[in-house]
Amino acid sequence: MTTDSKLPLLVETLTAQRDAFLSQWTRTVGEDLQGRLSLAELGRELGELYESILRALTGGDLDSHGENFAETRSLLIELSRNRARQGFTPTETARSVFSLKEVLEPTLTSDEKGAQQYLQFARLLDDLGLLTTEAYVRTREEIISAQAEQLLELSTPVVKLWDGVVGVPLVGTLDSARTQVVMEKLLQTLVDSDSTHAIIDITGVPTVDTQVAQHLLKTVVAARMMGAQCTISGIRPQIAQTIVALGIEFGDIPTNASLSDALRQALKEVAEDATEEIRGLL
Amino acid sequence: MRDYGAALASADTVSVADSSDVVSARQMVRTLAQRSGMSLVHQTKLVTAASELGRNMLVYGGGGVVRAATITEAERCGVYVEFEDRGPGIADIELALTDGWTSGSGMGLGLSGAKRLVDEFDISSGPDGTTVRILKWGR
Numbered sequence: 001m002t003t004d005s006k007l008p009l010l011v012e013t014l015t016a017q018r019d020a021f022l023s024q025w026t027r028t029v030g031e032d033l034q035g036r037l038s039l040a041e042l043g044r045e046l047g048e049l050y051e052s053i054l055r056a057l058t059g060g061d062l063d064s065h066g067e068n069f070a071e072t073r074s075l076l077i078e079l080s081r082n083r084a085r086q087g088f089t090p091t092e093t094a095r096s097v098f099s100l101k102e103v104l105e106p107t108l109t110s111d112e113k114g115a116q117q118y119l120q121f122a123r124l125l126d127d128l129g130l131l132t133t134e135a136y137v138r139t140r141e142e143i144i145s146a147q148a149e150q151l152l153e154l155s156t157p158v159v160k161l162w163d164g165v166v167g168v169p170l171v172g173t174l175d176s177a178r179t180q181v182v183m184e185k186l187l188q189t190l191v192d193s194d195s196t197h198a199i200i201d202i203t204g205v206p207t208v209d210t211q212v213a214q215h216l217l218k219t220v221v222a223a224r225m226m227g228a229q230c231t232i233s234g235i236r237p238q239i240a241q242t243i244v245a246l247g248i249e250f251g252d253i254p255t256n257a258s259l260s261d262a263l264r265q266a267l268k269e270v271a272e273d274a275t276e277e278i279r280g281l282l
Numbered sequence: 283m284r285d286y287g288a289a290l291a292s293a294d295t296v297s298v299a300d301s302s303d304v305v306s307a308r309q310m311v312r313t314l315a316q317r318s319g320m321s322l323v324h325q326t327k328l329v330t331a332a333s334e335l336g337r338n339m340l341v342y343g344g345g346g347v348v349r350a351a352t353i354t355e356a357e358r359c360g361v362y363v364e365f366e367d368r369g370p371g372i373a374d375i376e377l378a379l380t381d382g383w384t385s386g387s388g389m390g391l392g393l394s395g396a397k398r399l400v401d402e403f404d405i406s407s408g409p410d411g412t413t414v415r416i417l418k419w420g421r
Contacts, residue, residue: 173305207308207326209333210389238326245327246334246395247381 010117011057013107014050021103022050028099032092046096049075062120064127076128080135084143090136097129156182158189161263164270165197166190169259171204179215183222190228196273197266198223201259203234213248220253229269231255233262283404283415286353286362293349293364300345304336307348311363318352318359320420328361328418331396335365335414338392342385343367343412353417360401360419365412372407379405 014021026043033042052072059068076097083093101122108118156178161167166189168182186198200219205212220230233256235243243250256262294314296307311332315325332348339346346367353360372378379397384390397403402417 175301206312207329207333209330209337210391210395211333211337214389238323241323242326242330242399245398246330247391247398248389248395 006060006062007057007117007120009114010108010121011054013104013114014054014057017107018050018054021100021107022047025050025100025103028102029096032095032099033088036086036088045079049079057121062124064124064131069128072128073131076132077135080132081139083132084136084139090133093136094129094133097125097132101125156185158182158185160189160193160195161199162267162270164193164195164273165199165263165266166193166195167199167201167259167263169201169204173207174202174205174212174215176211176215179219183219186219187222187226190223190226196228197270198228198230199259199262199266200230200232201234201262202232202239203236203259205234208239208243210246210248213243213246213250217250217253229254229266231262231266233257233259283402283417286351286415286417289351289353289362290349290364291351293351296348298336298340298345298348301337301340303345304333304340307336308333310348311350311361314350314352314361315418318354318361318420320359320361320418324418324420327399328363328416331399331416331418332363334392334396334399335363335416339365339367339369339412339414341388342372343369346411358419360417362415362417364416365414367413368411371409371412372405375405375407 022043026039026046029046030037030039030042049072052075053069056068056072061068063069064073079096080093083096104118104121108114108121157169159167159169166186168186170182174182186200189195190198200216202208202216208216216232220232223230231254232250235255235257254262254265256265294310296303296310298304298307308329312325312329315328320328332350336348339348344367346365346369348363348365350361350363353362377383378385379394380390381394382390384392393405396414396416400416400418402415404415406413
């Protein structure tokens with residue numbers, strides 16, 4: 001076999017004993033993963049990886065970040081992503097690469113020349129192993145941020161409390177992103193449900209600082225522009241004292257200690273509106 | 283304000299680089315306040331002050347470090363919090379402490395409000411950063 005490889009002996013051995021190495025590698029990794037991945041699938045994955053590493057080695061350069069290893073890298077990233085999604089640990093993922101060392105060690109380290117090439121190859125495998133960990137972490141981060149987004153959607157329901165009255169129970173931290181979602185949902189629900197009253201309940205908001213207050217005020221102003229009456233309920237004693245000490249003024253925005261008070265008030269107003277409408281018709 | 287620097291030997295630390303870190307800093311302060319047996323009102327005031335100052339640090343100082351520790355004296359117990367950033371500093375501290383004045387888009391109540399929410403407040407600022415130190419005693 002003609003080759004530019006810096007590790008001719010290694011390439012020769014890897015080519016000659018391909019099947020033996022591959023099946024042992026598959027077996028070793030398979031034991032690690034304890035049957036959570038079928039051996040057939042694993043064999044296919046590792047087979048592709050083995051071939052691409054062999055091709056890269058034949059090309060010469062030993063730099064794991066180099067052109068030669070581009071294919072290996074993308075295979076490894078793919079493998080790490082799958083492992084991360086399937087819930088394997090980072091150790092289990094990295095071991096898929098590192099265990100190739102164990103497989104090759106007995107064969108290659110029997111003479112000095114082989115051992116030398118083995119060490120160089122081991123360093124390369126270390127790099128590739130780190131790459132899998134990095135890709136693994138990146139995938140997990142993607143999953144986490146996707147979940148955070150889903151949570152954002154989930155945690156901001158707008159509910160219809162009565163004919164003409166919608167409620168927004170806020171729970172947790174109110175940052176700019178969430179305020180935006182709340183505001184959009186509230187305004188849309190006001191239109192869709194033909195409501196005239198909205199109650200924003202902040203019982204579940206642990207800290208009301210100036211930023212939260214500013215977000216609340218903006219939401220109320222936007223709802224008012226659409227002709228809806230907006231009340232903020234769920235102002236607990238400690239929150240009231242803090243807001244006063246901070247110097248925040250809610251102006252003419254009606255506030256209530258509890259959601260039930262706010263609802264009672266809203267229902268009264270809805271009823272009054274209805275009577276006036278009937279009088280107008282007569 | 284007295285120097286409580288010694289208490290920081292056993293301080294908890296949160297570095298603030300984005301708005302979720304402000305939440306972590308807030309939680310750290312809340313835990314300490316609860317541990318020192320503060321009433322709910324005092325807890326809320328302290329946590330709100332920490333939230334304001336933490337966010338100020340992030341928005342105007344480009345992030346920094348929050349350190350907090352409990353302080354125990356003869357008959358009282360309190361929580362000391364320090365906010366340190368390496369931002370451009372505040373040009374006119376007196377103006378910054380005026381209600382309603384803001385150099386950004388906030389309500390202009392954060393700094394002055396935080397000062398009202400705690401028992402002891404100290405701010406020092408220079409071209410290489412700003413440090414705000416606050417202390418709230420239990421009831």
